[in-house]
Amino acid sequence: MNFTNFGRYILLLKSVFRKPEKLKIYLKEIAKQMDYVGVGSLGLIAIISTFIGAVMTLQIAFQLVSDFIPKTIIGSVNRDSSILELSPTISAIVLAGKIGSAISSEIGSMRVTEQIDALEIMGINAPGYLILPKIISGITMVPMLVIISMFLSITGGYLGGSLSGAVTPAEYIQGITTDFNPYTIVVALVKAFVFGFIITSVPAYEGFYVRGGALEVSQASTRAVVISCISILVCDYLVTQLLL
Amino acid sequence: MIEIKDIYKSFSGNDVLQGISGKFEEGVTNLIIGGSGSGKTTLLKCMVGLHQPDSGSVLYDGRDFTPMTYEQRIEVRKEIGMLFQGSALFDSMTVEENIMFPLNMFTDQSRKEKLERVDFCLERVNLAGKNKLFPAELSGGMKKRVGIARAISMNPKYLFCDEPNSGLDPKTSIVIDELIQEITEEYKTTTIVVTHDMNSVMGIGDYILFLHEGKKFWEGSNKEIAHTDIKELNDFVFASRFMKAAKDKF
Numbered sequence: 001m002n003f004t005n006f007g008r009y010i011l012l013l014k015s016v017f018r019k020p021e022k023l024k025i026y027l028k029e030i031a032k033q034m035d036y037v038g039v040g041s042l043g044l045i046a047i048i049s050t051f052i053g054a055v056m057t058l059q060i061a062f063q064l065v066s067d068f069i070p071k072t073i074i075g076s077v078n079r080d081s082s083i084l085e086l087s088p089t090i091s092a093i094v095l096a097g098k099i100g101s102a103i104s105s106e107i108g109s110m111r112v113t114e115q116i117d118a119l120e121i122m123g124i125n126a127p128g129y130l131i132l133p134k135i136i137s138g139i140t141m142v143p144m145l146v147i148i149s150m151f152l153s154i155t156g157g158y159l160g161g162s163l164s165g166a167v168t169p170a171e172y173i174q175g176i177t178t179d180f181n182p183y184t185i186v187v188a189l190v191k192a193f194v195f196g197f198i199i200t201s202v203p204a205y206e207g208f209y210v211r212g213g214a215l216e217v218s219q220a221s222t223r224a225v226v227i228s229c230i231s232i233l234v235c236d237y238l239v240t241q242l243l244l
Numbered sequence: 245m246i247e248i249k250d251i252y253k254s255f256s257g258n259d260v261l262q263g264i265s266g267k268f269e270e271g272v273t274n275l276i277i278g279g280s281g282s283g284k285t286t287l288l289k290c291m292v293g294l295h296q297p298d299s300g301s302v303l304y305d306g307r308d309f310t311p312m313t314y315e316q317r318i319e320v321r322k323e324i325g326m327l328f329q330g331s332a333l334f335d336s337m338t339v340e341e342n343i344m345f346p347l348n349m350f351t352d353q354s355r356k357e358k359l360e361r362v363d364f365c366l367e368r369v370n371l372a373g374k375n376k377l378f379p380a381e382l383s384g385g386m387k388k389r390v391g392i393a394r395a396i397s398m399n400p401k402y403l404f405c406d407e408p409n410s411g412l413d414p415k416t417s418i419v420i421d422e423l424i425q426e427i428t429e430e431y432k433t434t435t436i437v438v439t440h441d442m443n444s445v446m447g448i449g450d451y452i453l454f455l456h457e458g459k460k461f462w463e464g465s466n467k468e469i470a471h472t473d474i475k476e477l478n479d480f481v482f483a484s485r486f487m488k489a490a491k492d493k494f
Contacts, residue, residue: 118334120293121294121350124349
């Protein structure tokens with residue numbers, strides 16, 4: 001995003017947070033979006049997190065070949081990697097692809113078919129009605145998905161280690177329960193909150209200002225996913241630098 | 245009544261509207277006509293606030309719309325109904341939900357009252373019983389009629405129609421034109437129709453404003469339009485062989 005786009009993005013956000021015309025309708029829309037973002041992404045996040053956890057265990061076991069290092073370390077490393085980095089960041093990047101492209105193409109299609117103009121003519125704050133429910137669902141449901149992802153990633157590590165024999169269940173459990181720092185959860189949730197905002201607001205911006213037809217909508221959708229992913233990685237670095 | 249005064253609008257140095265003025269009375273069908281690229285849709289968008297004119301003013305019964313704040317504009321927009329070129333129905337909603345949408349947003353009516361209003365609007369556009377259909381299940385003409393039903397659901401004082409006949413067969417076009425005229429006369433709305441359809445011009449054009457290359461070239465009624473000496477207007481009106489033949493005959 002260049003500075004003009006960034007300025008327009010900020011102005012759009014300003015109109016998103018205007019007072020809703022009717023709270024009841026917005027709440028209904030928020031519930032619908034939470035279902036789509038949260039429940040709708042649960043299966044995908046579960047599969048990805050479980051396999052990433054399992055693969056992590058195998059790879060850590062493969063690299064820790066020294067007899068001087070206890071195998072309980074595998075559990076500890078898997079736990080911290082899952083909580084601090086893999087669950088928030090990988091989940092966010094996957095969700096940027098799934099939800100981000102859907103948001104961008106939905107709003108973009110509404111723009112090119114004059115549905116957004118229709119909302120504005122009716123006297124409805126189109127950015128508020130279309131984008132606010134999506135942002136609220138993003139900042140609430142993405143942290144919840146990340147919590148589930150952390151749990152499943154650690155569980156996946158347990159399953160991967162046990163099934164392959166890379167680490168015994170007892171060693172793995174000892175590893176994940178030793179020297180646990182609850183602050184890592186706070187860091188992960190801050191990341192998830194920021195990522196949830198990016199995943200919903202950036203694609204919404206790209207869709208809202210589409211001009212043209214189907215081709216431009218698809219281009220906006222691609223741009224939305226790319227910019228969201230880059231923003232997620234930059235913010236990942238910044239939040240980690242600030243909080244750890 | 246809607247009055248526009250000296251509207252100018254340009255995009256990236258390209259002057260699209262150059263000092264357009266006009267008065268659109270209530271209870272009559274006002275038409276803005278012109279060839280493609282003449283600026284008629286831009287003028288319409290300036291009037292409803294989708295574009296901000298570079299200069300000039302738009303007065304809704306004396307209220308100057310152009311300098312209004314966002315909140316002030318909302319109040320005027322509640323009095324506006326608009327039919328879009330592509331109907332602009334919300335894809336994810338049924339016909340009933342589309343028509344009920346502005347009522348949900350801006351009224352405190354009970355669900356029963358709102359449903360009665362929806363049924364009334366659908367009956368008015370001859371689509372009674374189509375409540376549960378989705379826009380994807382409707383034909384082009386039906387979509388336009390649902391668009392009209394949604395536009396009149398809030399009893400608008402001002403009705404704007406952007407190319408209401410585009411993509412429709414001649415018979416359906418006449419049905420839509422007649423519906424717009426009936427609603428205008430029945431509810432005494434100030435109706436402005438942007439079109440380049442000559443059937444509409446001759447059929448419902450009580451007041452016509454002709455634009456050419458962003459300038460107002462002529463204004464008058466459908467009774468006068470065929471008898472002018474303005475070359476640009478004649479080129480537009482008698483562009484088709486049928487209209488030329490009709491002119492020669494009479």
